Amino acid sequence: MSTALQDPRVVESPNYLNQEYGWRSWLFTKDHKRIAVLYIISITVMFFIGGLFAGLIRLELLTPQGDLVNSDTYNKFFTMHGIVMVFFFLIPSIPATLGNFFVPMMIGAKDLAFPRINLLSWYIYIAGAIFALAAIVLGGVDTGWTFYTPFSSTYSNTFVITAAVGVFIAGFSSILTGLNFIVTVHKMRAPGMTWGRLPLFVWANYATSLIQVLGTPVVAITLALVGLERAFHIGIFDPAIGGDPILFQHMFWFYSHPAVYIMILPGMGVISELVTCFSRKAVFGYPFIAASSLGIAIIGFLVWGHHMFVTGMSMYASLYFSLLTMLVAVPSAIKVFNWTATMFRGSISFDTPMLYAFGFIGLFTIGGLTGLFLATLGVDVHVTDTYFVVAHFHYVMVGGMVLAYLGGMHFWWPKITGRMYPEGWGRFAALLVFAGFNLTFFPQFITGYLGQPRRYHAYAPEFQVLNVMSSAGASVLGLGYVIPLIYFLWSLKYGPIAGNNPWRAKGLEWETTSPPPTFNFEKTPVVTEEAYAYAGQSTHEKVELT
Amino acid sequence: MSFPLFPEAASSMARTVDYLYLYLTAVTVVMTGLIFAAVFFFAIKYRRRSEHEVPKPIHGSLMLEITWSIIPFIVMLTFFWWGAQIFFENASPPANAIEVYAVGKQWMWKVQYPEGPREINELHVPIGRPVKITLASEDVIHSFFIPAFRIKHDVVPGRYDTMWFTATKPGRYHLFCAEYCGTEHSGMVGWVTVMNEGDYENWLNAGGIEGTMAQQGEKLFEQLGCSTCHLLDQQGGRCPNLRGVYGSHIQLSDGKSVVVDDAYIRESILNPNAKIVAGYKPDVMPTFQGQITEEQLLRLIVYIKSLGAPGAPVASQSGPAARPSSAVANASSRTANTGGKL
Numbered sequence: 001m002s003t004a005l006q007d008p009r010v011v012e013s014p015n016y017l018n019q020e021y022g023w024r025s026w027l028f029t030k031d032h033k034r035i036a037v038l039y040i041i042s043i044t045v046m047f048f049i050g051g052l053f054a055g056l057i058r059l060e061l062l063t064p065q066g067d068l069v070n071s072d073t074y075n076k077f078f079t080m081h082g083i084v085m086v087f088f089f090l091i092p093s094i095p096a097t098l099g100n101f102f103v104p105m106m107i108g109a110k111d112l113a114f115p116r117i118n119l120l121s122w123y124i125y126i127a128g129a130i131f132a133l134a135a136i137v138l139g140g141v142d143t144g145w146t147f148y149t150p151f152s153s154t155y156s157n158t159f160v161i162t163a164a165v166g167v168f169i170a171g172f173s174s175i176l177t178g179l180n181f182i183v184t185v186h187k188m189r190a191p192g193m194t195w196g197r198l199p200l201f202v203w204a205n206y207a208t209s210l211i212q213v214l215g216t217p218v219v220a221i222t223l224a225l226v227g228l229e230r231a232f233h234i235g236i237f238d239p240a241i242g243g244d245p246i247l248f249q250h251m252f253w254f255y256s257h258p259a260v261y262i263m264i265l266p267g268m269g270v271i272s273e274l275v276t277c278f279s280r281k282a283v284f285g286y287p288f289i290a291a292s293s294l295g296i297a298i299i300g301f302l303v304w305g306h307h308m309f310v311t312g313m314s315m316y317a318s319l320y321f322s323l324l325t326m327l328v329a330v331p332s333a334i335k336v337f338n339w340t341a342t343m344f345r346g347s348i349s350f351d352t353p354m355l356y357a358f359g360f361i362g363l364f365t366i367g368g369l370t371g372l373f374l375a376t377l378g379v380d381v382h383v384t385d386t387y388f389v390v391a392h393f394h395y396v397m398v399g400g401m402v403l404a405y406l407g408g409m410h411f412w413w414p415k416i417t418g419r420m421y422p423e424g425w426g427r428f429a430a431l432l433v434f435a436g437f438n439l440t441f442f443p444q445f446i447t448g449y450l451g452q453p454r455r456y457h458a459y460a461p462e463f464q465v466l467n468v469m470s471s472a473g474a475s476v477l478g479l480g481y482v483i484p485l486i487y488f489l490w491s492l493k494y495g496p497i498a499g500n501n502p503w504r505a506k507g508l509e510w511e512t513t514s515p516p517p518t519f520n521f522e523k524t525p526v527v528t529e530e531a532y533a534y535a536g537q538s539t540h541e542k543v544e545l546t
Numbered sequence: 547m548s549f550p551l552f553p554e555a556a557s558s559m560a561r562t563v564d565y566l567y568l569y570l571t572a573v574t575v576v577m578t579g580l581i582f583a584a585v586f587f588f589a590i591k592y593r594r595r596s597e598h599e600v601p602k603p604i605h606g607s608l609m610l611e612i613t614w615s616i617i618p619f620i621v622m623l624t625f626f627w628w629g630a631q632i633f634f635e636n637a638s639p640p641a642n643a644i645e646v647y648a649v650g651k652q653w654m655w656k657v658q659y660p661e662g663p664r665e666i667n668e669l670h671v672p673i674g675r676p677v678k679i680t681l682a683s684e685d686v687i688h689s690f691f692i693p694a695f696r697i698k699h700d701v702v703p704g705r706y707d708t709m710w711f712t713a714t715k716p717g718r719y720h721l722f723c724a725e726y727c728g729t730e731h732s733g734m735v736g737w738v739t740v741m742n743e744g745d746y747e748n749w750l751n752a753g754g755i756e757g758t759m760a761q762q763g764e765k766l767f768e769q770l771g772c773s774t775c776h777l778l779d780q781q782g783g784r785c786p787n788l789r790g791v792y793g794s795h796i797q798l799s800d801g802k803s804v805v806v807d808d809a810y811i812r813e814s815i816l817n818p819n820a821k822i823v824a825g826y827k828p829d830v831m832p833t834f835q836g837q838i839t840e841e842q843l844l845r846l847i848v849y850i851k852s853l854g855a856p857g858a859p860v861a862s863q864s865g866p867a868a869r870p871s872s873a874v875a876n877a878s879s880r881t882a883n884t885g886g887k888l
Contacts, residue, residue, distance in 0.1 A: 239704025378632025451693025456732035
């Protein structure tokens, strides 16, 4: 340990971490890497707050009777779990942390296009988070993260406006990050970094940014209308004064369905990086994976009504939404097949990041296919609003997104900090997360089809055994989250020195020092090869994106 | 410890939904199995044997991309098609369905039968006959969910929704509220009792102590003062004569026309100026918004319905709303004859 501390490369080579010291150097930084670190710390705090609520939910559901807390408290638990996890962890998770850190580095830029706006977006996020946390501390919110009217606008007696203001504010953080990425990818690519050579992680973040910029204003407007309706009873959503409660659902899901692609697309980008690096092989079907991200971003805006099949929406609208939802599954399927094909005749290692990628491919496949159950009209009528939806959503968001985030963190940790995490513990935690996750959420597919409705404080006794399994799994999953937190912190001081490229990975971010210097590269790199040219510049025909 | 892994199937639709669900599950298992097998196989077979090996790149295959886009999409179209068929059937109640009215209210289900009985968090239905439920909400959005029947429909305030089913197996089944509705959402549960035809008739006859729904509606019609302006069997009043209007097309003062159905009657009671019948003045009728419950509204509608449809022989004033079949007609007229005494 002491030798590591004295290693001259870490102590002496100038990098973004030792450039300046003191809290001012962090809170007023314009360096995209430091801002990414600020985001990592913030969303980790939010993740564990959201996780605490999840733990309390699972504890209550150990028994069919609502006996641990009263109904109002339970309703606040699942609401706060949803609001914190969706708006303050999942949406910013990969773009604001790994995206912020690596999008500029991967395209050979010194920083994002607008460094000050980047810092502003972090402050806006913090302001939003303060409102959301204030809503919790003041007494909580009980509307569910979906804020359905007229319950949220007229009936709930909790801190709806405070929480909605928090989500409203945080939305601008998301918009600014997206705007920054779009301009950066268009204008700041290094010489030779053509669109057809962009790493797939950049493509995924680019597609995500389009959704953030186009979709987020709609949820901001919607929540503003809920606030106005609550405060002034103007009659937008409340039928008693001429409003339409279903209008809210259309507006909310117009953003919130694309928002699930904001959450999953960057994760898919991470998986493309992991699968190529740990197969040490060019990605299979580059143009198809890149284009499928854009396809998801575009078609994703046309499917929101599949959340509303039992609301009495027009039958023909339902048919349209069902059909387009089938269509949006195709680009996701293309990605899964291409990742699998990339492994064919590769050189596959079993390092922690790759274990997370294996987990992602399997669990996302289940998450995606169970989404088709919900897109199938006749089946959706039975399973919507049950635990089946909860299971599906978590297979995509935890089995997909959180595993991608953890895989990405392990992959790039040596670049971010200059230190390695302990590999053995890493693999152990990855297996715990996988096992705990499946034990938690698989039984919920079954209780869902049996008919256990979601958001139930007390439930019918015959569902108990499966719920106990879920709760047991949740404790394993929780342990799987805490272990990386501990060893990541440990590795900051005691981790072995990583070197510039511990994985022998391709990509501009690995060509600079670890941790990178403040302006990323000693001199602007010139790109002469396609992405993932593990075998050197290929003698095959160049891959072209047309 | 034994616990269920698959729900009971107690409606005509349940098995169809189950077959589609099993088909989807089979496709999911096969696809997931293929992906898992490929990942495992490649991971083992092509595991890294030396730190320095560099495999040959494979850039892709257009044929493969087309294959694995088109084939899954075709399979998905079969999901879509089958699912849409069930959905269509769910949305088309048979004309001979028994009518039941359910109102969701934080946090209970209030059920009324045209024959008169009312109950809370209970629903009694006969076996083998289609039942159509008209749903209304007193406050927030609820959702009427009977897992054993594989059906669910949101109950949205401000309008009527309908759902239907045919129960196929006697027994008691869960009734859940599936749309989060506030504090006691998980307490908004009840039981659906499926009975044999004879038991159901006996049960119907034992209820209805206040007369049929139409009779209850008629009483309200007088209490609320509706009858002072809506004169029956007399033209030229300040308000339209309501006999025989249900189901007819009427001309509005703005030149449009509208079908007199549940939704239109509801709107006319709560917001009378919204659609004025041609030849009548606005601002004559006061609004009843906030003065009348959803249950009372339904009774008024059933009463107006009982005043007869155009072209049909005019029903007697005290007759029941709907006579879907002779069995219920007999049962309900018995109820009507003894109305108020049971």
